[in-house]
Amino acid sequence: MLAASTVLLASCAQPPRADDTAATSAAVTAAVASPDRPAAETQRDNARKPADLMLFSGIKPGDRVVDLMPGGGYFTRIFSKTVGPSGHVYAFVPEEFLKIAPKSLAAAQGIPNDAYANVTVVSQPLADLSVGAPVDAVWTSDNYHDVYGFVGAAAAAQLDAAVYRALKPGGVFIVVDHVAIAGTSDTSAHTLHRIDPETVKQQVLAAGFKLEAESDVLRNPQDPHDAPVSGPAVRGPAGQFATMIRRTGGHTDQFVLKFRKPG
Template sequence: MALRSLFVTVIVGAAVSAAAIAPACAQSPLYQGKRGAAIGIAGAIADKDRPADDFARDKDRKPAALLAFAGLKPGMNVADIMPGKGYFTRLFSNVVAGRGHVWAVVPTWLVEKKPAAADAVKAIAATPAFANVSVLVQPLDALQFPRPLDLVWTAQNYHDVYYGAGADAALAFDRSVFAALRPGGVFVVIDHVANPGADPDIAKLHRIDPAIVRRQVEAAGFHFESQSTVLANPDDTHTVPVFDPAIRGHTDQVVLKFRKPAR
């Protein structure tokens, strides 16, 4: 798969372009959110507007610890890269509240391959309860947002870019994230762990060596800040595909936090 230089932007929940809404972010209904006041991480997780399937996944995904590790706060501008069905998108929306905004970013190549790839997050953005969510379809090497971001997040997807499009494409993605963040902004990468020096067929396992991720992201200009073990599973041998029923939902995952230098 190859990243496209031409990008298509789709913003759900607004009738104007990203360029047009940039000067009016504070006044636009797009930025009102579902509440005037923040409800915090615990309140975001308990929110009745989350679907039952998301609640069922909380035990394994440990969102309270992850969002706290990322430093998510009310008023933040967040990009959820390759959001899937929007599990984290909803949580981000609830935490950043009315003064913050969440952009769910679906890669152009994925929509070209699977036309319905953005449908789940489009449905979220069209729901009044999550009015501070927009959906963007863009190439990962040319990310564009109407304002600098405080946090960029990608969960269980970095391996797809690195092995699907190549190391150069992954580095281009990291550089695009770097450019989109404000100085001091945070980039969080979560992925399924592969053993160091694993067989080239590791791509079939949908895993990646954490050292590769760190090397790539630091090469884009980020400083490595910390690593969380909240999703670690020492019983995972790293040798079976992540979709194998024996390990699915319980893989050993690395959680890496990088920061764009303040200067």
């Protein structure tokens, strides 16, 4: 069942049957607990709340999932174990990011191995996202701001349209990102690696999605929203917060949005 920190906003899909929910919960639990996961990743679980986020997403055994901008594969590996051999995971590295983050493709290519044989790495332009057949879910964690801030607002809108086309009717688009001060996306996305959640909502809804639910599992009221997510700490309260995050292994204030393609 969904965590208590979830706010349902629309009834866009039939609720899962109890036996399906139990099977998904068991698969997620096993995926997070998998001994195949690198220790450096499992040590971050308290801050990243992967089980809560997975149950919120509804990703289940047998699903086809696109992990947009997978980084080192933290969630890619969890998706792989959750969907199992009857499902598939596509680690999508945008071609536009090969200049911004030159090592991103190599990092993604290091994910598939015998333990994660159902993972395929894909690199295409953002607007051309496609894996050959419709998918059940597209996920991006802490990266939407990079598209918006480093490639452009228009590119983010094109990505949303591509995600819509890539999904099955009824498929979900999960967006997790660092909260920016309201109305500051145009500057914060580039300088602080943050974005106003209202900016994301406006763009994704314009692509045809319905906002189904939000989760506050990663909210942090102590975050002043003007602290850079990465890079050298700055002076003042923002710098103190950035230092606290690094020392405690905590997390920024993050929004979690679940959009659904009607169908």
